[in-house]
Amino acid sequence: MKKLFVMSIAGLILSLGLGTHAASADGGSYNTNAKIKFSPSEDGTGPVDPEDPEVPVDPVDPTDPEGPNPGTSGPLSIDYASSFQFGEQKITSTDESYFAALQTYSGSEKQGPNYVQVTDNRGTESGWSLNVVQNDQFKTASGQELTGAEIRVSNAAINTISESPIPTTVKPSFTLTPNTVENVVSAHNKEGAGTYVYHFGKGGTAAESVELFVPGKSTKYADSYSTTLTWTLSDTPGNDDNK
Numbered sequence: 103m104k105k106l107f108v109m110s111i112a113g114l115i116l117s118l119g120l121g122t123h124a125a126s127a128d129g130g131s132y133n134t135n136a137k138i139k140f141s142p143s144e145d146g147t148g149p150v151d152p153e154d155p156e157v158p159v160d161p162v163d164p165t166d167p168e169g170p171n172p173g174t175s176g177p178l179s180i181d182y183a184s185s186f187q188f189g190e191q192k193i194t195s196t197d198e199s200y201f202a203a204l205q206t207y208s209g210s211e212k213q214g215p216n217y218v219q220v221t222d223n224r225g226t227e228s229g230w231s232l233n234v235v236q237n238d239q240f241k242t243a244s245g246q247e248l249t250g251a252e253i254r255v256s257n258a259a260i261n262t263i264s265e266s267p268i269p270t271t272v273k274p275s276f277t278l279t280p281n282t283v284e285n286v287v288s289a290h291n292k293e294g295a296g297t298y299v300y301h302f303g304k305g306g307t308a309a310e311s312v313e314l315f316v317p318g319k320s321t322k323y324a325d326s327y328s329t330t331l332t333w334t335l336s337d338t339p340g341n342d343d344n345k
Contacts (some may be wrong), residue, residue: 142177143223144259149182184216215308217301219259229339257303264296288340
């Protein structure tokens with residue numbers, strides 16, 4: 103009995119000792135912070151593949167061997183816009199439609215849809231609007247006009263990897279009238295943050311999504327005709343009343 107009692111006391115002391123040791127090893131808990139702050143980016147955004155916006159590309163301007171022009175600066179920017187090359191065509195007296203060459207890329211055999219790319223890195227998700235205007239009718243260097251010619255865009259859509267909602271207003275097709283502003287994309291409030299590609303067709307439709315219609319009755323000289331388009335990105339959001 104004495105032996106059992108001594109062992110019991112020893113076991114109790116050992117148990118109490120271990121308990122005391124475990125309590126002293128628990129030093130409590132301590133909380134720390136992790137923070138980050140974002141500011142509007144003034145850095146430019148390079149062009150991306152309109153069919154795979156995660157992939158950067160180096161587009162070729164088919165109308166200017168020195169091009170393309172650099173994108174606009176600031177956190178709300180036009181990063182790139184395709185020029186339209188309708189090639190060399192034979193003179194006819196019938197109505198004709200000619201299609202712009204596909205967008206090509208430096209150092210690559212890839213071809214894809216013509217497109218316009220915009221980025222909103224303001225950090226406000228407050229919306230924006232993209233407009234385009236054809237600044238004059240097609241003319242020769244000496245001023246001879248291609249009467250009645252129309253640029254017609256179809257199969258237009260938006261592509262993005264951004265989780266911000268796609269702009270509410272996206273025109274799937276439009277016809278340009280010289281000197282008339284056309285609103286083609288508008289992001290409303292709480293839309294359009296990040297990079298967005300407004301592309302004209304995809305896959306099999308890309309080759310026939312930018313059309314130049316020329317009436318048969320218009321006089322055509324054996325010469326080159328050209329015009330310019332101006333794309334304008336403003337911080338004016340889309341009209342929520344039209345949602």
